[in-house]
Amino acid sequence: MNAEEIMQKFIEAGYEAKLQEREAGVRKKSKKKSLWIKVDKEKIRDAIEYLIEIAEEFPHFCIISASDEGKEIMLNYHFTLGYGKFLEEFIVNLKVLLPKEDLRIKSITNLIPAAIFSEREIREMVGVEFEELADKRHLFLTKDFPDGVYPWRRDEMGVKETNKLYETWRERK
Amino acid sequence: MKYKVPIGPIHPALKEPILLKFTLEGERIIDVDVICSQNHRGIEWIGMNRNNPVQSIYLAERICGICNICHPACLVMAIEEIVGMEVPERAQYIRVIQGELERIHSHLLWAGVAAHELGFDSLLHYVWAVREKVMDILELINGNRVTKAIMMYGGVRRDIKKEHFPKIKEMLKYYKEAFSKLAKLFLEDKTIKMRTREIGILKKEDAIKLAAVGPTTRASGIKKDVRQDMPYFAYPDFEVKAITPDILTGETIGDTYDRIVVRLLEVKQSIEIIEKAIDEMPPGDILAEPKIIKLLNQIKKSEGEAVGRYEAPRGEDIHYVKLKSGFEYLYAWKVRAPTYINILSWRPMLLDMQIADIPIVAASIDPCISCTNRVIVVRDNKEEILTADDLHKLSVKKTRRLLKC
Numbered sequence: 001m002n003a004e005e006i007m008q009k010f011i012e013a014g015y016e017a018k019l020q021e022r023e024a025g026v027r028k029k030s031k032k033k034s035l036w037i038k039v040d041k042e043k044i045r046d047a048i049e050y051l052i053e054i055a056e057e058f059p060h061f062c063i064i065s066a067s068d069e070g071k072e073i074m075l076n077y078h079f080t081l082g083y084g085k086f087l088e089e090f091i092v093n094l095k096v097l098l099p100k101e102d103l104r105i106k107s108i109t110n111l112i113p114a115a116i117f118s119e120r121e122i123r124e125m126v127g128v129e130f131e132e133l134a135d136k137r138h139l140f141l142t143k144d145f146p147d148g149v150y151p152w153r154r155d156e157m158g159v160k161e162t163n164k165l166y167e168t169w170r171e172r173k
Numbered sequence: 174m175k176y177k178v179p180i181g182p183i184h185p186a187l188k189e190p191i192l193l194k195f196t197l198e199g200e201r202i203i204d205v206d207v208i209c210s211q212n213h214r215g216i217e218w219i220g221m222n223r224n225n226p227v228q229s230i231y232l233a234e235r236i237c238g239i240c241n242i243c244h245p246a247c248l249v250m251a252i253e254e255i256v257g258m259e260v261p262e263r264a265q266y267i268r269v270i271q272g273e274l275e276r277i278h279s280h281l282l283w284a285g286v287a288a289h290e291l292g293f294d295s296l297l298h299y300v301w302a303v304r305e306k307v308m309d310i311l312e313l314i315n316g317n318r319v320t321k322a323i324m325m326y327g328g329v330r331r332d333i334k335k336e337h338f339p340k341i342k343e344m345l346k347y348y349k350e351a352f353s354k355l356a357k358l359f360l361e362d363k364t365i366k367m368r369t370r371e372i373g374i375l376k377k378e379d380a381i382k383l384a385a386v387g388p389t390t391r392a393s394g395i396k397k398d399v400r401q402d403m404p405y406f407a408y409p410d411f412e413v414k415a416i417t418p419d420i421l422t423g424e425t426i427g428d429t430y431d432r433i434v435v436r437l438l439e440v441k442q443s444i445e446i447i448e449k450a451i452d453e454m455p456p457g458d459i460l461a462e463p464k465i466i467k468l469l470n471q472i473k474k475s476e477g478e479a480v481g482r483y484e485a486p487r488g489e490d491i492h493y494v495k496l497k498s499g500f501e502y503l504y505a506w507k508v509r510a511p512t513y514i515n516i517l518s519w520r521p522m523l524l525d526m527q528i529a530d531i532p533i534v535a536a537s538i539d540p541c542i543s544c545t546n547r548v549i550v551v552r553d554n555k556e557e558i559l560t561a562d563d564l565h566k567l568s569v570k571k572t573r574r575l576l577k578c
Contacts, residue, residue: 020479022254025409026262026455032254032403034480060397061384062480063513065493067505074505076493078480082402084395084415089402091480114384114517117209140213151218152505159218 001056003033003090006081009054010037015047033090041096041105048077048111051092055081059092064118066126068154073098073126075105098128100155107133125152174198180531182211189540193519193531200527205520220506226252226472227326227465229503233492234320236508237541239282242268242275243485244508245324247492250405251481252326255496256472261458264328265407270450271315271323272406272483273443277348278307279486280436280443283539284359287433290532291368296358303351310344313337326468327461338451348444352437359433360421369429373522373534376427383517387488388435389538391417393427399484410453411446429537436539439486474498478505487511487539512541 001009003019010017016038021031039047051059062078077094098105107130109116119130120139127150138145151159181192190211196204216236220229233244246268253260281304288296308318314337315321323329333341359365375385380393390397398415400408416438418424418431425431462468476498483490488511495505515538522534 020254022479024405026265026407027453028409028412030404030409032405036478058381060381061514062489062491063493063507063509065505065507067495076478078491078493080403080482083397084402086401086412086414087404087409089399091403091482093480112384113382114514117513117517139209151215152221 001054002082002088003035006054006090006092007035007037010035010050013050015039030087035090035092037092037094039094039096041098044077044094044096045106045108045111047094048108051079051094052111057081057083059112061112061114061118062091064115064122066122066128066152068126068152068158069097070154071100073100073103073128075122075128077108103127104129104131106131109133124150126150127153127157175203178528181208191516191540193535195523195528195531197528200529202523202526202528202531205523207516207519209516217506217508220503222502225469225501226503227469229506230324230326231320231322233508234322234324236510238319239279239541240275240485240487240490240510241320242271242323243483243490244492244510246272246406246483247481247490247508248494248506249324249326249481250483251479251492251494252472252496254479254481255477255494256326256475258327258461258471260461261328262407262455263332263457264459264461266450266454267329267333267459268324268406269408269411270333270447270454271321271329273446273450274307274311276443276486277440278304278311279539280440281307283436283486283536284355284433287533287536288359288365290536291365293362293365299358300355303348303355306344306347310341313340325460326472328459330460332459333454341447341451345444345448348440352441352444355440356437359437360430365433366430368530368533369433369537371426371428372530373429373526373537374427375518375522377425379521380427380518383521384514385488385518386511386514387485387539388432388439389488389515389518391415392425392431392435394419394425397489399482399489403482405483407450411449413442413446416442429533432537472496473501485511487541488515510541512538516540 007017007019018036020034024030024032059079059081060083062080065076067074075096079092080089081092082088082090105128107119117139119133122128123130124138124141150157176197178195178197179192182190192208192211194206195202216232220232224232230245230248233248234241236244281300285297285300288300312318314333315323323331375393377393380390380395394417396415396417400413401415416435418434421434421438475496478495481492490511491509493507494503497504518538526534
């Protein structure tokens, strides 16, 4: 199934989807296709189950990315489909918006086991709570990293004090 | 009787800061836990809060010393997609050549490390001596062996000139001759075979479920290669085919031996790609927009998001970038290096193996943990963490102290 067909399937199932294209190559041209699909936070597991169901092979999970959108946190679940075939791979991004008052979403590790590291990372970096996530330890930050500080946030929960190594540092007498 | 054996945070067999906690029954490994939080340099944070997008290219270059083309390439591709920038044809070819040179040196570096992990140090020295040839070429065309600062939005910063061609061709000839010797040393040696055959097996189903990438997944029989599936730069012209071990040995087991086979064959493949790229390189410009200020303004005005993907020597590298109009830095930036996802494969590979297999199996995914920024000091049974700031202060103090003497 190609990117357009997957997009059609998602639109039929009631999701909002758009396709982004970019050309590559010099003598022979090929198209890089990325599919962006909006998903409600309650429906994230349904959407991924649906993706697993309609895709020919098991979707390849890449990463979850996050961005602070003011009143909301945006999560993007990046997948690739159609790997192993010449020029046929494309990217599927599931986009979820979480209001900052309720930063909770269901963990997808029961469907995609490889997502465990990424969920642990998003949890410590932006403060999103993944329900039913088995391992809630810090991944990259140290175990004594203070609670309530999330480095990738752009609000008052973000990092306030940082070392100023790039400014001239003078030894105090 | 169960034993717990920690390997790391700094261990001679792994060289980079990562902690593996093993539960053992005698010699047999029954559980593995990976603790990554030994270092985090906050590179994404710097790109989102401190650096302008051009500075972030050089920052991305420093995510990993070996992958200094891969990370800038991902970032550059994502931003070019958002801005809608056209890249000159010659630049696309130069990017391919640079990427493949990097693959050769990275795979040879790994081959040396693998030999060392097996205790075959004469082979380590031989492979690294062979690797010097490609390092010389990198120095010749870039002026530097490691961080090359070649990527730029809309092209590359340095051309590969006609006078470089004879030296590059000589290198290709040298590697073609060295390849058969390397293949014989690695693939026919009895000891290497005993230490790697049927050791650290990653089954095809596990590789798919755990989303393994690069040579790690290809050695398990999955024909997944970004250069083949979703080519970027000038790669559609080359029709790259993903390499699986059955091409050489006729079967795919998914063990450490197969991962050696895949990497060796990829060195050969890279040589062929460079050969073709040099012969067919189109003339023309190498940069779409040479004025940096103009370029920065163009990026600052753009808005959108994109995903950049690149087949790095260790596997697929992926950057998500979001730009907001009027915002000076990258609004969001997520880097996923191949080792991030490949670490998950350690568990199925290591279970039921023996302690002595840990170094070579761990090394077989070619892990790259990157460098550290803090140190944990254990004094009187208490852990104390020194940050980069503390270390910097200590370093300055020491310099002052030495100056006084």
